[in-house]
Amino acid sequence: GDxxxxxxxxxxxxxxxxxxxNCTYTATGYPSLFWYVQYPGExxxxxxxxxxxxxxxxxxxxxxxxxxxxTSFHLEKGSVQVSDSAVYFCAxxxxxxNDMRFGAGTRxxxxx
Amino acid sequence: xxxxxQSPKYLFRKEGQNVTLSCEQNLNHDAMYWYRQDPGQxxxxxxxxxxxxDFQKGDIAEGYSVSREKxxxxxxxxxxxxxxxxxxxLCATYKGSYGYTFGSGTRxxxx
Numbered sequence: 001g002d003x004x005x006x007x008x009x010x011x012x013x014x015x016x017x018x019x020x021x022n023c024t025y026t027a028t029g030y031p032s033l034f035w036y037v038q039y040p041g042e043x044x045x046x047x048x049x050x051x052x053x054x055x056x057x058x059x060x061x062x063x064x065x066x067x068x069x070x071t072s073f074h075l076e077k078g079s080v081q082v083s084d085s086a087v088y089f090c091a092x093x094x095x096x097x098n099d100m101r102f103g104a105g106t107r108x109x110x111x112x
Numbered sequence: 113x114x115x116x117x118q119s120p121k122y123l124f125r126k127e128g129q130n131v132t133l134s135c136e137q138n139l140n141h142d143a144m145y146w147y148r149q150d151p152g153q154x155x156x157x158x159x160x161x162x163x164x165x166d167f168q169k170g171d172i173a174e175g176y177s178v179s180r181e182k183x184x185x186x187x188x189x190x191x192x193x194x195x196x197x198x199x200x201x202l203c204a205t206y207k208g209s210y211g212y213t214f215g216s217g218t219r220x221x222x223x
Contacts, residue, residue, distance in 0.1 A: 004154075034211070034212075036214075041216075041217075041219075042216050042217065043116075043118075043202055043204075043214035043215050043216045043217050044155075044202065044204075044214040045214070046211060046212070046213075049211065089154060089155070093212075100145075100155075100157075100204075100206075100212055102154035102155040103154050104152070104153055104154040105152070105153070105154055
């Protein structure tokens with residue numbers, strides 16, 4: 001079945017460091033890909049998305065490019081801030097959107 | 113503002129009790145979902161509903177039940193048959209142009 005694999009955490013960075021969180025997927029069709037962010041004690045918020053190959057999603061300095069050839073959707077940010085500390089989830093949804101498949105989440109801690 | 117309201121935010125259950133988690137939305141979205149989140153794990157789908165009076169089991173439906181009598185409401189009951197119910201429960205809606213929207217969650221603890 002469809003699934004998402006993302007790098008295990010936790011990830012600890014210093015402020016202004018470069019961030020990459022790897023995400024790869026397996027899907028039978030042409031999924032839409034997402035990154036969600038979860039702050040402590042809260043639900044998930046959509047960070048960015050891409051709906052077809054070579055699309056780049058971006059928001060708040062974060063970017064991810066839908067790479068069909070490598071089945072990947074890695075999350076990047078050039079300079080992280082303390083306020084970026086959260087858990088990040090990669091996810092996919094299939095054409096019929098009956099449900100969304102999530103990765104296990106990667107906890108990011110940014111230290112000043 | 114439109115959104116999803118989950119209540120209560122914290123819930124405690126005694127062994128052998130059924131408890132019901134509330135999820136209400138005013139987004140006018142057709143599809144609603146319940147996910148379970150355990151520490152260090154991703155979200156797992158419990159139940160979903162795409163229209164009123166219809167719902168489908170997800171990956172981990174055993175020990176849970178739902179109803180969808182109104183478009184706005186999708187309550188989840190955690191029954192005594194669920195042997196390990198302590199978790200964070202998230203309700204979500206879906207509409208194509210908006211994608212998925214999540215509530216702020218209910219943390220259930222067995223005492």
